[in-house]
Amino acid sequence: MIRLSGVGKTYDDGTVAVQELDLEVRRGELVCLVGPSGCGKSTTLKMINRLIEPTSGTIEIDGRDVTRQDPVRLRRDIGYVIQQVGLFPHQKIIANVMTVPLLHGESKATARSRATELLELVGLDPATYADRYPHQLSGGQQQRVGVARALAANPTLLLMDEPFGAVDPLVRTRLQDEFLRLQDELGVTVVFVTHDIDEAVRLGDRVAVFAVGGRLAQFDTPARLLGRPADDFVSDFVGSTSGLRRLAVIPLDPAHVQPVDGVRVGDLGAAIDVDATLGEALAVLLRHDRGMVAVRDGAQVVGVLTPDGVHQALRAALAEMSTA
Ligand SMILES: Nc1ncnc2c1ncn2[C@@H]1O[C@H](COP(=O)(O)OP(=O)(O)OP(=O)(O)O)[C@@H](O)[C@H]1O
Numbered sequence: 001m002i003r004l005s006g007v008g009k010t011y012d013d014g015t016v017a018v019q020e021l022d023l024e025v026r027r028g029e030l031v032c033l034v035g036p037s038g039c040g041k042s043t044t045l046k047m048i049n050r051l052i053e054p055t056s057g058t059i060e061i062d063g064r065d066v067t068r069q070d071p072v073r074l075r076r077d078i079g080y081v082i083q084q085v086g087l088f089p090h091q092k093i094i095a096n097v098m099t100v101p102l103l104h105g106e107s108k109a110t111a112r113s114r115a116t117e118l119l120e121l122v123g124l125d126p127a128t129y130a131d132r133y134p135h136q137l138s139g140g141q142q143q144r145v146g147v148a149r150a151l152a153a154n155p156t157l158l159l160m161d162e163p164f165g166a167v168d169p170l171v172r173t174r175l176q177d178e179f180l181r182l183q184d185e186l187g188v189t190v191v192f193v194t195h196d197i198d199e200a201v202r203l204g205d206r207v208a209v210f211a212v213g214g215r216l217a218q219f220d221t222p223a224r225l226l227g228r229p230a231d232d233f234v235s236d237f238v239g240s241t242s243g244l245r246r247l248a249v250i251p252l253d254p255a256h257v258q259p260v261d262g263v264r265v266g267d268l269g270a271a272i273d274v275d276a277t278l279g280e281a282l283a284v285l286l287r288h289d290r291g292m293v294a295v296r297d298g299a300q301v302v303g304v305l306t307p308d309g310v311h312q313a314l315r316a317a318l319a320e321m322s323t324a
Pocket residue numbers: 011012013015016017035036037038039040041042043044195
């Protein structure tokens with residue numbers, strides 16, 4: 001859906017923010033751009049909706065060069081969510097969300113009903129929040145309004161720049177979970193900037209790791225990024241706890257689930273779903289300290305997983321990555 005080819009940005013003062021960047025984002029995909037401060041993530045994002053013009057290369061959306069499109073139209077059709085939500089302080093929440101539909105020429109009644117629906121979608125009860133002003137909401141709630149407003153134009157593409165950066169870790173995790181569900185439901189394509197590797201591997205279908213100077217160091221699935229960092233920079237950036245992070249992105253492998261025959265029901269302290277990650281499996285194993293956990297597919301128990309099974313699944317996943 002988006003193709004950046006040889007894209008570069010050198011600012012007027014000579015700062016090279018992005019260089020020779022090739023990146024493709026598929027329709028419906030959630031791609032995270034991650035990297036240390038000043039490595040060109042925001043610049044890259046803003047070049048996609050022409051808030052910043054590249055100095056070299058081309059950017060296409062659906063095969064059309066963005067520089068040939070009217071920037072105002074382009075920005076209206078692409079959702080954009082930033083950290084400082086940018087809500088209009090003197091307008092009620094409902095009016096903030098209605099802005100874009102009204103710009104699109106919708107009637108007031110249609111814009112209002114769409115905005116109400118969107119507030120519900122992002123988990124804000126319209127009866128409680130529609131008539132409040134932005135300062136009467138918490139930071140996390142304001143972020144939700146920001147997401148609702150960005151979705152109001154039915155965008156097929158959403159650009160997000162550290163949208164959950166200013167909220168505390170607990171709220172952030174909830175917003176992330178809810179956003180993942182929402183994105184799955186709407187099938188919208190998302191490019192998401194963050195400097196937080198945990199957020200990137202949690203949210204991204206694929207993650208682009210940028211190094212200082214706007215160099216793309218690796219563009220891969222979270223599991224491959226953590227399992228097979230391309231170079232020392234990526235390896236340092238994903239950090240020493242990458243082993244644990246890795247568990248959180250590798251799905252349970254049914255091949256390592258043992259049959260239930262001969263297992264006493266009393267031995268099964270807890271159960272996990274067959275589509276859980278190894279991290280979730282390990283967490284349950286540790287919490288219940290039974291040496292095994294039941295693996296469920298719907299209502300049916302399909303087998304049991306032991307710590308040894310988790311280890312084997314991890315090894316198999318890493319081996320598969322190195323040959324892929
Ligand atoms: N208008 C500008 N003029 C000159 N240099 C700029 C301008 N805007 C950004 N830069 C520089 O370009 C580089 C990339 O900036 P950018 O904001 O894209 O980085 P980032 O990866 O998003 O950083 P952060 O995580 O801190 O937001 C930085 O060195 C920054 O100082």
